[in-house]
Amino acid sequence: MSTSTPIAEAQPLSLCAREPRVPPERLVAELVPPPRFDSVRFSTYVPDPQQPSQAEAVRELSAFAASLDAAPAAGKRGWFGRRARTSAPAAPRGVYLDGGYGVGKTHLLASLWHATDAPPEKKAFGTFVELTNLVGALGFQQTVTTLSGHRLLCIDEFELDDPGDTVLVSSLLARLVEAGVALAATSNTLPGKLGEGRFAAQDFLREIQGLSAHFRALRIDGDDYRHRGLPEAPAPFTEERVVRAAETTPGASLDAFPALLGHLARVHPSRYGALTDGLSAVCLTGVAPVPDQSTALRLVVLADRLYDREVPVLASGLPFDRLFSEEMLNGGYRKKYFRAISRLTALARDAKPLVEASAEG
Known part of the structure; x- marks a missing residue:
């Protein structure tokens, strides 16, 4: 009688393991509306x-x-x-x-x-x-x-x-x-x-x-139309539920939030779009306040690219409206930070079904 070897579950992807190289011709070719806005019209x-x-x-x-x-x-x-x-x-x-x-x-x-x-x-x-x-x-x-x-x-x-x-x-x-x-x-x-x-x-x-x-x-x-008449964004989930969702969602990435912030400093913002290529969701553990302005501005760019590409974001730790300090929210870049909070909150709402699906599985 033959025995079969169990197939190991595919490990989640990691943004921190990606260091994309983007040729100039791709930058030119991508000067079109991103996927989220590909089908919008004045009539819509x-x-x-x-x-x-x-x-x-x-x-x-x-x-x-x-x-x-x-x-x-x-x-x-x-x-x-x-x-x-x-x-x-x-x-x-x-x-x-x-x-x-x-x-x-x-x-x-x-x-x-x-x-x-x-x-x-x-x-x-x-x-x-x-x-x-x-x-x-x-x-x-x-x-x-x-x-x-x-x-x-x-x-x-x-x-x-x-x-x-x-x-x-x-x-x-x-x-x-x-x-x-x-x-x-x-x-x-x-x-x-x-x-x-x-x-x-x-x-x-x-x-x-x-x-x-x-x-x-x-x-x-x-x-803000992203939250007009909609239910409140889900509160952050436990780390266990985020990890479980990442493991059961094909094409999802899983990273510790502090590690991701460190990785963004090593990747030029022009490559953040390529960093998210092929992702179905971004799962983050240990979301915490952003430590400084340079890091915060890099996170804003990543949030924009994720929003453009309609990539849900599932997280544990602090809610996204506590990412930036009061000093940041009252400073010269405050409008960027509020935009990032708005977009990440919308993406967090989009990610809620991932947790529900992983619980059913």
């Missing part, structure tokens, strides 16, 4: 009837998309063989969506990208971090060359964290506007206030004012 945005600015933003952006479709593409020849004007127009050739976190700015920005009648390779969509990372990978001039033929550049989460970024982005957008590229951006901060509370913005006022001149601001008011 549901304005809050108590907030007229939301419906107004849909109308304004729809008209902006139509104006781009009617305009000649950058670099095309016009009548009589003359090249279309590529100097910056008198009026801003860009829109800037300003509002609190969770009012649907990214939804609207992605809808604009989808509504613009141009092939995907002629319009770009990325976060501010992804744009600066692209410059780091390609170099300034090559980035200008790569993006100059585009009809539209959409920049999500536009936030200036240091003077170097201010000068870099000011120069880049000026060159792109000169080439005829239309701009659209989202942020929690008006363009004239970028950098405020983070560095000596008055020393870079000319660059900030130059950035502001490229945009017409649209204010979007409202509450």
Whole structure:
């Protein structure tokens, strides 16, 4: 009589064991709306009837998309063989969506990208971090060359964290506007206030004012839709339940939270998207307060990439609204931290069925 050897259960994946390498061509190819916003359209945005600015933003952006479709593409020849004007127009050739976190700015920005009648390779969509990372990978001039033929550049989460970024982005957008590229951006901060509370913005006022001149601001008011009318996010689970869910969920990762924070310091933020490739869920044990601002900002980027890719997050330890200290939440990066809390809380809610499924198994 033959005997069979028991098949060992597959071990959960580990983010800390991953050190992805991202070629520059992938950074360019990924300048499209992420999976969460791949199917959004203006028609799928549901304005809050108590907030007229939301419906107004849909109308304004729809008209902006139509104006781009009617305009000649950058670099095309016009009548009589003359090249279309590529100097910056008198009026801003860009829109800037300003509002609190969770009012649907990214939804609207992605809808604009989808509504613009141009092939995907002629319009770009990325976060501010992804744009600066692209410059780091390609170099300034090559980035200008790569993006100059585009009809539209959409920049999500536009936030200036240091003077170097201010000068870099000011120069880049000026060159792109000169080439005829239309701009659209989202942020929690008006363009004239970028950098405020983070560095000596008055020393870079000319660059900030130059950035502001490229945009017409649209204010979007409202509450955080991610939690509007929904039940409270689940409280953190015990470590045993998190580990069990990780072991029984194909494609899930399992890491100790402090170890993950340490690993993020060794991986460039431009690779955080690749870090999450193929994951069905992220399971974390021992969530604790983030120790310092640099670590906190890296965690914000990871939270954004997980949210974009719709990866649930299951955790033990402290709840996500206690990740950041009062000093952080009252400082210059407070809007980033509140956005991260909002998104991680939504992902925690998405992860609750994983625990239920593991308990049934």
